[in-house]
Amino acid sequence: MNEIIYKKVLAESVKELRVVAPRIAKARKAGQFVIVRANETGERIPLTIADADPKAGTLTLIFQEVGKSTLLLGSLEVGDSIQDVVGPLGKPTHVEEFGTVVCMGGGIGVAPMHPIAKAMKAAGNKVIAIIGARNKDLLIMEDRMKAASTELHVSTDDGTYGVHGFVTTILQSIIDSGEKINLVVAIGPVPMMNASCKLTAKFDLPTVVSLNPIMVDGTGMCGACRVTVGGKTRFVCVDGPEFDGHQVDFVELVKRQRAYLKQEDQSRQEFLQHPDKRCFETAT
Amino acid sequence: MAKEKIPRQKMPEQRPEDRRRNFQEVPFGYTPELAQLEASRCIMCKKPKCIEGCPVEINIPAFVALIKSGDFIGAAKKIKEANALPAICGRVCPQEEQCEVKCVIGIKNDPVAIGRLERFAADFERLNSQIEPPPLPSFTGKKAAIVGCGPAGLTVAGELAKLGHKVTIFEALHQPGGVLIYGIPEFRLPKAIVEAEVDYVKKLGVEIVYNAVIGRFQTVDELLSEGYDSVFLGTGAGLPYFMNIPGENLNGVYSANEYLTRSNLMKAYRFPEYDTPIAVSKKVAVLGGGNVAMDSARTALRLGADEVSIVYRRSRTEMPARVEEVHHAEEEGIQFQLLTNPVEILGDDQGWVKSMRCIRMELGEPDASGRRRPVPLKGSEFEMEVDTVVVSIGNGANPLVPQTTPGLNTNKWGNIIADEKTAATSKPGVFAGGDIVIGAATVILAMGAGKIAARAMHRFMMGIPEPSESEAQGMASSKS
Numbered sequence: 001m002n003e004i005i006y007k008k009v010l011a012e013s014v015k016e017l018r019v020v021a022p023r024i025a026k027a028r029k030a031g032q033f034v035i036v037r038a039n040e041t042g043e044r045i046p047l048t049i050a051d052a053d054p055k056a057g058t059l060t061l062i063f064q065e066v067g068k069s070t071l072l073l074g075s076l077e078v079g080d081s082i083q084d085v086v087g088p089l090g091k092p093t094h095v096e097e098f099g100t101v102v103c104m105g106g107g108i109g110v111a112p113m114h115p116i117a118k119a120m121k122a123a124g125n126k127v128i129a130i131i132g133a134r135n136k137d138l139l140i141m142e143d144r145m146k147a148a149s150t151e152l153h154v155s156t157d158d159g160t161y162g163v164h165g166f167v168t169t170i171l172q173s174i175i176d177s178g179e180k181i182n183l184v185v186a187i188g189p190v191p192m193m194n195a196s197c198k199l200t201a202k203f204d205l206p207t208v209v210s211l212n213p214i215m216v217d218g219t220g221m222c223g224a225c226r227v228t229v230g231g232k233t234r235f236v237c238v239d240g241p242e243f244d245g246h247q248v249d250f251v252e253l254v255k256r257q258r259a260y261l262k263q264e265d266q267s268r269q270e271f272l273q274h275p276d277k278r279c280f281e282t283a284t
Numbered sequence: 285m286a287k288e289k290i291p292r293q294k295m296p297e298q299r300p301e302d303r304r305r306n307f308q309e310v311p312f313g314y315t316p317e318l319a320q321l322e323a324s325r326c327i328m329c330k331k332p333k334c335i336e337g338c339p340v341e342i343n344i345p346a347f348v349a350l351i352k353s354g355d356f357i358g359a360a361k362k363i364k365e366a367n368a369l370p371a372i373c374g375r376v377c378p379q380e381e382q383c384e385v386k387c388v389i390g391i392k393n394d395p396v397a398i399g400r401l402e403r404f405a406a407d408f409e410r411l412n413s414q415i416e417p418p419p420l421p422s423f424t425g426k427k428a429a430i431v432g433c434g435p436a437g438l439t440v441a442g443e444l445a446k447l448g449h450k451v452t453i454f455e456a457l458h459q460p461g462g463v464l465i466y467g468i469p470e471f472r473l474p475k476a477i478v479e480a481e482v483d484y485v486k487k488l489g490v491e492i493v494y495n496a497v498i499g500r501f502q503t504v505d506e507l508l509s510e511g512y513d514s515v516f517l518g519t520g521a522g523l524p525y526f527m528n529i530p531g532e533n534l535n536g537v538y539s540a541n542e543y544l545t546r547s548n549l550m551k552a553y554r555f556p557e558y559d560t561p562i563a564v565s566k567k568v569a570v571l572g573g574g575n576v577a578m579d580s581a582r583t584a585l586r587l588g589a590d591e592v593s594i595v596y597r598r599s600r601t602e603m604p605a606r607v608e609e610v611h612h613a614e615e616e617g618i619q620f621q622l623l624t625n626p627v628e629i630l631g632d633d634q635g636w637v638k639s640m641r642c643i644r645m646e647l648g649e650p651d652a653s654g655r656r657r658p659v660p661l662k663g664s665e666f667e668m669e670v671d672t673v674v675v676s677i678g679n680g681a682n683p684l685v686p687q688t689t690p691g692l693n694t695n696k697w698g699n700i701i702a703d704e705k706t707a708a709t710s711k712p713g714v715f716a717g718g719d720i721v722i723g724a725a726t727v728i729l730a731m732g733a734g735k736i737a738a739r740a741m742h743r744f745m746m747g748i749p750e751p752s753e754s755e756a757q758g759m760a761s762s763k764s
Contacts, residue, residue: 023496023501023502024501027500027501027502032500037458041551041557041558041559042559043550043558043559043560043561044458044550044560068559069559083458084458084494084495085495086456086458086495086497086501087497087500087501088500088501089497089500216542216545216546216550216560217456217457217466217545218497219456219497219682219684220522220523220682220683220684221466221520221521221522221523221524221541221545221682222524222539222541222542222545223523223524223526223538223539223541223542224538224542226526226533227533228533233526233528233532233533235523238523238682238683238684252533252635255535255634255635256533256535256635258535258634258635259535259536260561263555263556263561264561266556267555267556267559267561270556
């Protein structure tokens with residue numbers, strides 16, 4: 001059991017939880033994730049680690065409430081516990097002094113980008129962070145990304161804040177300005193990562209993406225998270241989560257992410273109609 | 285020889301038409317009367333061959349004699365001297381190729397049903413007594429870390445605890461049991477039984493830490509530097525193999541590991557009470573001919589599929605599954621597409637499986653495994669309509685521990701190399717056994733490896749020199 005010691009609503013349906021997990025807080029590196037199971041009847045879902053405090057022994061988890069599992073997690077309060085937190089999983093980000101690194105975070109993808117930007121900056125890179133959201137209210141972690149980067153750019157799809165457009169709009173203008181870029185890291189919804197990779201491919205900019213498929217065990221045993229990278233099947237949980245973005249089959253990834261839409265909708269509806277049954281009492 | 289006239293006693297079981305749609309255990313087990321009758325068939329050989337067939341050297345005639353005399357709990361205790369998990373082994377061991385194949389009665393008649401008797405004794409004890417651990421020796425001052433709470437790890441843990449060591453098991457999942465929990469379905473091995481047998485190991489003083497993925501959470505070197513005197517690696521089967529044919533990443537294609545884990549560990553068969561979903565299927569094809577394939581096919585049926593087929597590239601004779609499992613599957617209405625190999629899985633525009641293209645095979649010359657090699661029959665391709673495909677063709681080794689453990693040697697398939705007689709790896713103080721060493725095998729072979737490892741780890745931790753060849757043999761025979 002992992003106790004929640006801090007909770008904050010960052011944006012509509014985006015929650016931040018700080019949970020006690022001393023060993024993971026100590027072992028985790030940028031780019032890694034955890035698998036979380038909220039309660040006895042819960043499913044195992046992967047969540048990125050937005051930050052960690054090894055001294056306090058805590059992990060920061062930031063997630064968007066989409067289906068039942070994230071709604072259930074979001075309904076937990078300070079003092080409640082998450083049944084299982086497993087990790088750190090996946091390979092850490094390859095961090096070295098590349099020169100200039102562009103860190104692009106779209107929507108909830110800003111959360112996993114945060115520790116990567118921090119690590120890239122600590123390794124001596126010039127970190128240009130670009131974060132974006134659909135609108136101003138959905139933008140998260142601006143202050144923390146500012147601290148984690150050398151310079152920060154913001155975009156919103158509707159123009160309510162920062163540049164009117166997408167994160168790729170900003171990347172295009174940085175490329176146009178003649179800035180030499182050594183590496184791009186892009187994390188966010190699949191269309192955002194796909195668009196980023198299409199843009200960087202035109203300029204031959206090495207691009208790393210972090211993928212978020214459906215997972216079950218997260219340790220390589222089940223293969224639920226398989227993706228096609230460079231024509232080969234890879235397991236995101238042990239071979240990733242980061243891959244060369246120019247090699248990833250994003251079309252397949254989107255289809256696989258939608259494999260359980262019907263059941264997810266059923267679970268979500270039942271949860272929303274019976275919020276009193278939110279958890280724990282079905283534990284056996 | 286009146287004794288031989290008593291036929292081998294059948295176990296009462298659920299009727300196929302009832303059980304094909306429920307997850308309750310198929311056989312009900314022997315009644316005390318049936319068990320005693322079956323036990324009376326044993327002729328108590330002076331030099332019992334059956335023990336030679338048992339990877340953990342259970343004193344079989346002794347426990348069978350106790351059943352015959354009506355001392356069922358005594359029989360269970362006798363088994364537990366050699367095997368901490370008898371209710372599990374009585375259910376899932378391939379007795380027909382181990383103890384029972386050696387049974388002298390079996391030469392002219394059916395062998396004594398040793399597995400069914402083992403199961404009976406263990407079940408009787410669990411249901412009718414407070415199971416107490418044997419008296420334990422005082423603490424040796426030595427600590428052992430066990431990586432993986434499956435059959436190998438649980439065996440090592442139990443054996444070391446009985447020798448007075450402090451034992452901690454590190455389990456990656458949120459429940460103990462490894463393949464016994466995530467892999468073998470409820471209808472073949474009820475989870476309450478696994479829990480009870482794990483509880484017994486806990487009563488021996490063993491501590492279990494869950495959600496601990498060694499290699500990520502903590503490395504083997506960290507375990508050794510943080511006070512553990514030896515480490516056992518029993519991480520089990522790893523990454524599932526796929527066929528490497530087009531269409532395998534379509535929705536509706538599962539590895540058997542994923543399909544069974546969703547249903548067994550995550551209880552997807554009770555969705556939406558449990559949150560984990562699983563495909564709702566009409567026509568399911570399971571690729572492979574082993575026990576895991578049978579488990580997957582029978583699970584698909586119980587999840588509500590209309591039609592389930594086993595698709596296997598060789599013939600029935602070459603099928604690695606136990607005869608009993610194939611028989612159960614057939615009784616329940618599973619279809620067998622033998623000498624058939626899939627060449628492509630076809631999908632719709634939403635990325636869902638809609639059919640599978642297969643080719644018929646014939647058997648040619650024997651290959652490296654000694655089985656006749658299947659050869660495709662030209663022009664025999666056909667399409668079968670399916671909406672779910674479960675790939676059950678085995679597992680490779682999980683790389684997490686080897687990748688993060690300098691000095692630990694693996695073979696070309698990534699399996700950890702361990703000495704057959706001592707389970708010792710190339711890294712001092714680190715031992716390994718079970719599927720991570722031998723590739724996917726059986727529960728009892730993993731347990732056998734666990735026993736060997738426990739003896740060697742005990743010697744290593746206590747500074748006792750390795751026994752010479754003759755001493756080792758003396759030790760083995762004194763066990764029986």
